[in-house]
Amino acid sequence: MERPVTEADLTFDHVPQTDQSFENALEKARDGDRLTVDDAIELFTTGTDGEGIDQRRKERVLEAADRRRAEVVGEEVTFVANLNNNVTTACNVGCLFCNFKDAAHTFESDAEVETAGFTKTPDESREIVADAVDRGIYEVTSVSGLHPAFALDAEHREILEAHPEPKEINYKPPERYDTSPGTYTDQIAAMSVDGVHVHSMTPEEAYHARRGTDWSYEEVFRRLKDAGLDTVPGTAAEILVEEVRDVICPGKIGTEEWLEAMEAAADVGLGMTATIMYGHVENEAHRALHLKRIRDLQDRTGNITEFVPLSFIHQNTPLFEHDVVSSGPSIDEDELMIAVSRLFLDNVDHVQSSWVKYGDEQGLKMLSCGADDYMGTILSEEITKRAGGGYGEFRSFEDYVEMISSIGRVPVERSTDYEKRRVIDPENPPFGPQLGPNADGTPLLTADERAERALPADD
Ligand SMILES: C[S@@+](CC[C@H](N)C(=O)[O-])C[C@H]1O[C@@H](n2cnc3c(N)ncnc32)[C@H](O)[C@@H]1O
Ligand SMILES: Nc1c(NC[C@H](O)[C@H](O)[C@H](O)CO)[nH]c(=O)[nH]c1=O
Numbered sequence: 001m002e003r004p005v006t007e008a009d010l011t012f013d014h015v016p017q018t019d020q021s022f023e024n025a026l027e028k029a030r031d032g033d034r035l036t037v038d039d040a041i042e043l044f045t046t047g048t049d050g051e052g053i054d055q056r057r058k059e060r061v062l063e064a065a066d067r068r069r070a071e072v073v074g075e076e077v078t079f080v081a082n083l084n085n086n087v088t089t090a091c092n093v094g095c096l097f098c099n100f101k102d103a104a105h106t107f108e109s110d111a112e113v114e115t116a117g118f119t120k121t122p123d124e125s126r127e128i129v130a131d132a133v134d135r136g137i138y139e140v141t142s143v144s145g146l147h148p149a150f151a152l153d154a155e156h157r158e159i160l161e162a163h164p165e166p167k168e169i170n171y172k173p174p175e176r177y178d179t180s181p182g183t184y185t186d187q188i189a190a191m192s193v194d195g196v197h198v199h200s201m202t203p204e205e206a207y208h209a210r211r212g213t214d215w216s217y218e219e220v221f222r223r224l225k226d227a228g229l230d231t232v233p234g235t236a237a238e239i240l241v242e243e244v245r246d247v248i249c250p251g252k253i254g255t256e257e258w259l260e261a262m263e264a265a266a267d268v269g270l271g272m273t274a275t276i277m278y279g280h281v282e283n284e285a286h287r288a289l290h291l292k293r294i295r296d297l298q299d300r301t302g303n304i305t306e307f308v309p310l311s312f313i314h315q316n317t318p319l320f321e322h323d324v325v326s327s328g329p330s331i332d333e334d335e336l337m338i339a340v341s342r343l344f345l346d347n348v349d350h351v352q353s354s355w356v357k358y359g360d361e362q363g364l365k366m367l368s369c370g371a372d373d374y375m376g377t378i379l380s381e382e383i384t385k386r387a388g389g390g391y392g393e394f395r396s397f398e399d400y401v402e403m404i405s406s407i408g409r410v411p412v413e414r415s416t417d418y419e420k421r422r423v424i425d426p427e428n429p430p431f432g433p434q435l436g437p438n439a440d441g442t443p444l445l446t447a448d449e450r451a452e453r454a455l456p457a458d459d
């Protein structure tokens, strides 16, 4: 067997070197000029003229980003009442940063091992979402493994069934499995309970939903939209530079195809988020190139509501276990990622701070480094937890109001598309969602449920 790639083996064509100076780049950022990739590299590195992060320069970048945030969106900090409902962990794509997945063969009825993963039928998804909608959530985020039995819809299933070499297109019939995820359109329709906003179908999932056909991404997203899909999560982006994807996710769609899928979603009228998953093998040049690709995409579409930096959680991942990386990003890198995203993406209004990735203390700090959105209640979390993250699976409205008020900002409940907003008065408890179909202001979780779900005291 070949020796696994190690950190020392990674030599990239793109390296963080520029002809720009840190001071020039910062001045442009402060003036609101559109930044170049080289400018972003200077800001990410706090200057390519020296080694490591210069703390004084870092503070100046964070300040510039915080000021820009105040100009663009003011003092409000938004969050959404949502639920994560991931349908299945079965996946054979093999991304080396991911521990969410379970090898798909372990789900087969005749497997010798019992799978460590889960698959939900559309009925099970509906029940989970219906329960959460009753409690007051109004968005469901659903991202899943690429289960071999998944088809887009009945017509897609027929095409997949008729394929001469189903293995070549990563298809196995539902009968092979204990539980079938059904079709994507059935799952979306099942989750569309009482008009809840369905945020689902990453570009990678959309790729799976058209495998073995000559259907365009527009066609796929049109059918999904008809089934009830509202917006698309711009995950699967990771780092949109091929030489990085070749190392961390060689089985995944490439940058061009990711962009094609996102543009198609926008063309059929779907809103979307965009992400970067950073702090593994990539360098600052890759981060800057990624931001440029997102900004260009937004120039073409205008449909990206928010940018979500996803800090790499390394503990249980193949990248860490095979010594390709020795950790995730440092706190300095996290802060600069948020700040440079705010300064570079002059056409995306909102930057999200993910408490799942950063925890409460650092998550709040990010709201003064350029971020203005603080994610959602989510109620359940599998991706980060399985990767080794330890910041819990939910936040209540009470948690949100307390945290956001503690830094002197204004807590605002929002809809996923930011169209509906409700400013919350911290002096007027109890705090619960009010924007959803069944949201009457009742707290999402009772005191007992909160205690039950709370993190151990020493975490
Ligand atoms: C787990 S996948 C699920 C959806 C679908 N399979 C896909 O890849 O698009 C969703 C996203 O989670 C993020 N993710 C996975 N593992 C992670 C980790 N260890 N740290 C941070 N983010 C991670 C990646 O950005 C990935 O695109
Ligand atoms: N669901 C997760 C998110 N982000 C989704 C946010 O709640 C977002 O505001 C909404 O879905 C769309 O606007 N981020 C994470 O880091 N982890 C999640 O599980």
Ligand SMILES: N[C@@H](Cc1ccc(O)cc1)C(=O)O
Pocket: 141, 143, 232, 233, 234, 235, 273, 274, 275, 308, 310, 356, 383, 384
């Ligand atoms: N669930 C994804 C994150 C995500 C989902 C939807 C978004 O719009 C943005 C980010 C994760 O934990 O990595």
Ligand code: SF4
Pocket: 091, 092, 093, 094, 095, 098, 099, 100, 101, 144, 145, 146, 204
């Ligand atoms: S990131 Fe998505 S596609 Fe990659 S292994 Fe994990 S679940 Fe599968």
